[in-house]
Structure formats: C-alpha cells, structure tokens
Amino acid sequence: MTEGRSRRPGPRIEEVARVAGVSKSTVSRVINGEKYVSERSRQAVHRAIALLGYSPSHAARTLAGSRANAIALVISEQGSRVLADPFFAQVLRGVHAELAGRHVQLLLMMNRPHDGEDQVAYLTGGHVDGALVVSLHGDDPLPRTLHETGLPIVVGGRPLAGGAVPFVDADNFNGALGAVRFLISLGREKIATIAGPLDMAVGMDRLSGWRCGLAEHGMAVELVVHSDFTPDSGALAMEELLRRAPDLDAVFVAADIMALGALRVLQESGRRIPDDVAVVGFDDSVLAATAVPPLTTVRQDVEGFGRTLTWRLLAELAGEEKLPQSMLLPTSLVRRASA
Amino acid sequence: MTEGRSRRPGPRIEEVARVAGVSKSTVSRVINGEKYVSERSRQAVHRAIALLGYSPSHAARTLAGSRANAIALVISEQGSRVLADPFFAQVLRGVHAELAGRHVQLLLMMNRPHDGEDQVAYLTGGHVDGALVVSLHGDDPLPRTLHETGLPIVVGGRPLAGGAVPFVDADNFNGALGAVRFLISLGREKIATIAGPLDMAVGMDRLSGWRCGLAEHGMAVELVVHSDFTPDSGALAMEELLRRAPDLDAVFVAADIMALGALRVLQESGRRIPDDVAVVGFDDSVLAATAVPPLTTVRQDVEGFGRTLTWRLLAELAGEEKLPQSMLLPTSLVRRASA
DNA sequence: CCTGCATCTGGGAGCGCTCCCAGAACCGCC
DNA sequence: GGCGGTTCTGGGAGCGCTCCCAGATGCAGG
Numbered sequence: 001m002t003e004g005r006s007r008r009p010g011p012r013i014e015e016v017a018r019v020a021g022v023s024k025s026t027v028s029r030v031i032n033g034e035k036y037v038s039e040r041s042r043q044a045v046h047r048a049i050a051l052l053g054y055s056p057s058h059a060a061r062t063l064a065g066s067r068a069n070a071i072a073l074v075i076s077e078q079g080s081r082v083l084a085d086p087f088f089a090q091v092l093r094g095v096h097a098e099l100a101g102r103h104v105q106l107l108l109m110m111n112r113p114h115d116g117e118d119q120v121a122y123l124t125g126g127h128v129d130g131a132l133v134v135s136l137h138g139d140d141p142l143p144r145t146l147h148e149t150g151l152p153i154v155v156g157g158r159p160l161a162g163g164a165v166p167f168v169d170a171d172n173f174n175g176a177l178g179a180v181r182f183l184i185s186l187g188r189e190k191i192a193t194i195a196g197p198l199d200m201a202v203g204m205d206r207l208s209g210w211r212c213g214l215a216e217h218g219m220a221v222e223l224v225v226h227s228d229f230t231p232d233s234g235a236l237a238m239e240e241l242l243r244r245a246p247d248l249d250a251v252f253v254a255a256d257i258m259a260l261g262a263l264r265v266l267q268e269s270g271r272r273i274p275d276d277v278a279v280v281g282f283d284d285s286v287l288a289a290t291a292v293p294p295l296t297t298v299r300q301d302v303e304g305f306g307r308t309l310t311w312r313l314l315a316e317l318a319g320e321e322k323l324p325q326s327m328l329l330p331t332s333l334v335r336r337a338s339a
Numbered sequence: 340m341t342e343g344r345s346r347r348p349g350p351r352i353e354e355v356a357r358v359a360g361v362s363k364s365t366v367s368r369v370i371n372g373e374k375y376v377s378e379r380s381r382q383a384v385h386r387a388i389a390l391l392g393y394s395p396s397h398a399a400r401t402l403a404g405s406r407a408n409a410i411a412l413v414i415s416e417q418g419s420r421v422l423a424d425p426f427f428a429q430v431l432r433g434v435h436a437e438l439a440g441r442h443v444q445l446l447l448m449m450n451r452p453h454d455g456e457d458q459v460a461y462l463t464g465g466h467v468d469g470a471l472v473v474s475l476h477g478d479d480p481l482p483r484t485l486h487e488t489g490l491p492i493v494v495g496g497r498p499l500a501g502g503a504v505p506f507v508d509a510d511n512f513n514g515a516l517g518a519v520r521f522l523i524s525l526g527r528e529k530i531a532t533i534a535g536p537l538d539m540a541v542g543m544d545r546l547s548g549w550r551c552g553l554a555e556h557g558m559a560v561e562l563v564v565h566s567d568f569t570p571d572s573g574a575l576a577m578e579e580l581l582r583r584a585p586d587l588d589a590v591f592v593a594a595d596i597m598a599l600g601a602l603r604v605l606q607e608s609g610r611r612i613p614d615d616v617a618v619v620g621f622d623d624s625v626l627a628a629t630a631v632p633p634l635t636t637v638r639q640d641v642e643g644f645g646r647t648l649t650w651r652l653l654a655e656l657a658g659e660e661k662l663p664q665s666m667l668l669p670t671s672l673v674r675r676a677s678a
Numbered sequence: 679c680c681t682g683c684a685t686c687t688g689g690g691a692g693c694g695c696t697c698c699c700a701g702a703a704c705c706g707c708c
Numbered sequence: 709g710g711c712g713g714t715t716c717t718g719g720g721a722g723c724g725c726t727c728c729c730a731g732a733t734g735c736a737g738g
Binding site: 679680681683686688692695696697699700701702703704707 | 709710715716717720721723724726727728730731734737
Binding site for chain 2: 714715716717718719720722723724725
C-alpha cells in the first residue's frame, strides 16, 4: 500500500489522457476549449471525462495557469443596507446563474467601511481575474482605483465618480419618465416626488426622469423632497409634501420601500388611494405586491441585472472586442391598485 | 530579463523566509499556526509578512496541502423562495463575518431542482472541506447523503430527514410558546394560529409551541390553518379562521410575511388591531416594522444564525472535541403595535 | 524535389506552497 | 558521560495542472 498522504479523491488528468489515448496536453487543450485539436481527439477526451467522472482541480489550474479562475463580487456594507437585502440576493442569483458551467469561482467581499486598502491589495494581488462592484455609495473611489490598476471591473449601478469605468444599470431615467407619463395620462395634475439621495446616481436619475416627464407637459417641477430609501424617511417626506401642497393628486416615489411609509401617511391623513392621490413606486420589490393597496411601480429585472453584470465582465476577460462601455437595462411599469 | 510568463504579482513565501532569516518551512508553520515554532521565529516571520505585504496563494496551499481551504454554502432554490430573500442575505452576511480573517473561501451553490447528483459529486470530490446546507425543503435527502460520505456538514434549520446530522436552528418552539403566553397575559381567550407547512420543521416547531402555550392554560387547540409562507396564503388562511371563529381575539402567525396578508384581511373585515384581534408574527423581518400597524413579532437573529452555523462547521474541521451535536438559538418577543 | 505554413501532438519544466524526513539543540535523568 | 525525550529547524519531493517548445504531419507553391 503506497498510499502517501491523503489527497483529493477522483481521477487525474493523466488517467483521462490514458483512457482517451492521448497526452495530457491534449486533454488540457480540450478542457480549455483551445483550437488545434482534432475532432477525433476532442470526442475521445469528452468520452473519457464522462466515463471517469473527471473534474479538474481548480487549485492546480490556477497555480499552473496565468489566470485565477475567479472573480470577486464586492458589496459595500453601507450600500447593501441602503438598497435593502432582497435586491442584493437577487443580484447574487443572477451572477451565479451566469457563472454556471464555467470554471470560474465567485468570491464574495463585503467590505467594512475601513478596510479599503486591504481590499484593493487583495483584489489587485492576482487572487481574482476581475471584479463586480455593486451598491456603491456616493463618490466611492474604489471603482476608479481598481480600474486604474488595470483590473477588469464592471460596476453595478452608475458610479458618480466613475471616470471611464464600465457599468451596468437599470434605465432609471426612462423608468421614472414612464411613471410620470402614466400619471399624466391618468389625468393627474399636481404630481410630487419623493426622491432618493442626491449622492447616488439612482437617486439623481429617477429625479431627472420625473422632471422631464413634467416638463414635457409644461407642469411645475417644484414638489420634490429628498429621502434616504427607508420607510420612515418616506413617511416624513410625505408629511412635508402634504404640508406644502395639500391638494397634490399623485406622488412618484423613487423606491417601493419609501412608498410604504408614504402610503401610511396618506391613509392616516384620510386620503383615499388612488382616488385622491395616486402613488407609483420603483423597483417592484416583494413589498410592492403586499402593500395596502398593492403598489403600482416601475419594475426592474434585478436578476437580469446580475446576469448582465457578470456577462459583461466575462466577455471582457475572454478578450472580446467592441464591448459596449456601459449598458442600461429596460424597466417596465407594473400596474396595480395604487395608481 | 528572465521574466517568464506573466504570474501573480507580489512576494512568495521564499522572500518572506529570506527577510525573516528562516526557512520557508518555518514560514509555513507560522502561517498555519502550528506549534513547535520559537517565539523569535514567529515574530520575525510576522514582521516580514507585514513588511512585504505577503498574502499566500490560495491555489498553492490547496494543491500542496490535504485541505481544500474552502467550504460550500448550499441553498436549495425552492427553499430560498419559501423563506424569502432577506433571510438569506442576512445568513450570508453572518457566514461571511465568521469566515473573515481565516484563509477559507466560501463557495456558493444554489441548486436547481434536478442537479442533485452533480452537486453531491462535486461536494464529495474534494473541492471543499465541508458544507453548510440551508433552507432545506421537506425531507430532502441531501444532508444525510452528504453526511454518510463523511463530508462534515452543518444544516441550517432542523432537517426532517436528518438522522444524526448536526444542525443549528432558531428555537422556534420556545419562540412560539412565548408569543402565546404573551397573548394570554394580555387576556386573550380565543387564540388562533396560521401555521407554516407541515413538511418543514420550522412549521411544525412553531405550531407545537402554540399548542403547548394553549394547553398550559387548558385552552382549546383547534383553530389551526396551514399556509405556505406567502402573503396571499396568509390572507386565505385568515379568511378561513374568521369563518370558523368570527369571535377569535388573537392570531399567532408563524411568519411575518403571512401576517401581512392576515392583517389586510382582518382590517377589511372591519376589525381593529389590536383592540379586536391581536396579531403576533414571527421572524422580525424588515416587513414587520413597516406593516400597518407595526407588527409585534418573535425576533430571531438571522445573522447570528449564519455565524453560528459557520462556527460549528469550522470547529469540526479544526478537529475540536465535544462539540454540541446541534444548537438552538434564542428568540425574543419584539413588542410593537399589533399586540 | 524542397520549402513554407497551418494544424496537431507529446514531453516536461515549474507554478507556490505543504508535509515528510532527518537532524540539531537543549533539557533533565540515570 | 550517555540516553531518551521534547522542541525546533531546514531540505526537498511532489500536489495536478498549464504552457512552452520541439517535432510530426499534411498540403500548397516554387
């Protein structure tokens, strides 16, 4: 029994090579999808792999090769709180789906506020081939810093301090614009908005959409209150709006989670929804359908967002040419009872 | 310029050894926290690591060593839908927090319904040292299968088909019991429950707690309707309860997300909450605080749940003795307006 | 015929670590 | 003084791959 130390079970690349009747170089070529392999060899290798149930050692591939075979998903702790948990889980599902079948591992990095340097060092230290950066807060310099070191990255959500960093985002502007046009088509004439924070692109873009929608029809764009993506701040914002304009007949709220608070305040003030005041939210989160009344909102495909992010990064890693610098994903209005 | 092919940047273990004035064997011992290293050497190595900014290659460690330096987090796709997204994201945060600082990577596996075999093959193929299995549905054989192959695993949430598999769970029974006792202390006399599905331990345990609470005071335990952790099914269940017992004065709902639906039905029926009917939920999810009225509920520390899961697995991997086979985490009642 | 180029193949060095082994140094004990 | 033990150390094989190189083959053109 020359057993040696305990090792991973299962066949090695050499066994596959022997069974397929080729060299391990050729097996390696097939696994990595290189050209210059005859169809005969390719088939033989695939058969041998299936027969033996071979699965290559990630560690060995990474050590021997010039790639890390891994990408990072970087989530800023503050940010993930702002955009709430369901969002994040769905993004993750999308990322995971897009990675399926490829030999690429996903590393999660949830950064605490202070460990920015360690993180940059780790990311640029060759442990990953690229990074997905999501839920950035304000003008976080992380994407630019990483991009300047040459690490391929894609940012989820338009970064404010972005420079030329590629990003993927929902089309917040047109989503908001569509919501306002819809409210106008309903005959609403005094349309307010509870906007997100001004230090995030998602807040600014939805606000711009609202503004444009009103401007198209020559309506006043004054009824704005900023809020911070929490139900309580949404409630406070609604109170202020009612003080300033007791006769408003519609509100576009830049996030479902704030709309919840707004709904409560409107109802407590005795107004009927949508008869007296129509409410449109944004995100179509799980909260929207269960709100009372169910919330009309602008839907974005969060899982698709995660998939697109990942696709874009992988394409860049694969050396694809002519990739779009950035991408905006479509949104759609979901009509429920609140408007 | 003997540059060779492009490789990971940064120092190697040999540089650290040279700077510290020891051999690379000793550096390796320090990194892995082995004994039989003099204090002098240990300090020297730590200084050298800090000076050079050394970070060991995960791939090389894994390839050379007898461990994979990675654990898997397995989430069944159906299950994560059942228990809703926020739960999952919080668990993940806890897992991540517990892993911080250790040289262990986290692999996410979200299994589609059909790829059970591949998954087992991968997990037992030496790619990971152990697995965390969460949000199991019904009598999924996965934990037992894995456990029987000898792979260290910990299940999150008591598995029904568990056998002797270690698990961590919230103390659902006592949480429910406490909720019912609280309702009784309020003077409620006809306390119904909307229970979870019977094929999940979380559903059964919360139901048992409710039963015991009533039995303690000799109250009838008949007003049960089962539901499936969605708001709509919660609403339907509430309707049925009201039909069967229009004079009920309290409901214990086994999940906040179902309580949302129940709240709506109660209000539509003209009942005041909590004056006519008191409602207590379970989970203290983000939904609870924003409900109308804010929901009194049983809180479980989901992030702590993730941390405990991970801690238990790592302890087992470290070869610790006398580990508890399973653990129940405390719950606490959060009093808001609904009861 | 030889030469060039594209296609295909195998051999083998070596990625950066861990872990086994052999041995040095030091202790107290007979 | 020798001897067994414990503590500490360095050397070096080798984990399972990738990728470079050298070479074999086939086929067109000079």
